[in-house]
Amino acid sequence: xxxxxxxxxxxxxxxxxxxxxxxxxxxxxxxxxxxxxxxxxxxxxxxxxxxxxxxxxxxxxxxxxxxxxxxxxxxxxxxxxxxxxxxxxxxxxxxxxxxxxxx
Numbered sequence: 001x002x003x004x005x006x007x008x009x010x011x012x013x014x015x016x017x018x019x020x021x022x023x024x025x026x027x028x029x030x031x032x033x034x035x036x037x038x039x040x041x042x043x044x045x046x047x048x049x050x051x052x053x054x055x056x057x058x059x060x061x062x063x064x065x066x067x068x069x070x071x072x073x074x075x076x077x078x079x080x081x082x083x084x085x086x087x088x089x090x091x092x093x094x095x096x097x098x099x100x101x102x103x
Contacts (some may be wrong), residue, residue, distance in 0.1 A: 010074030
């Protein structure tokens with residue numbers, strides 16, 4: 001299943017991590033380890049942050065994906081399930097059924 005992982009770094013650990021000259025290399029390695037499809041860095045509620053797109057085959061994978069962000073960056077981590085246009089199209093009949101029953 002496809003997720004967008006929202007990362008909000010703590011100020012203290014983020015400051016420490018970003019001042020490391022190896023920060024970019026370490027982040028690149030971590031993104032490779034979790035098989036990120038895309039990563040976008042930004043601010044989230046005034047803190048350093050990122051939105052990372054990845055595929056999670058089983059919920060049991062989530063702790064191993066999140067832990068490096070908790071430990072290294074002191075980050076708040078949210079996993080947001082998302083659909084591609086193809087996924088949404090597959091869900092069309094179920095949406096129609098819900099509209100018939102509840103709409």
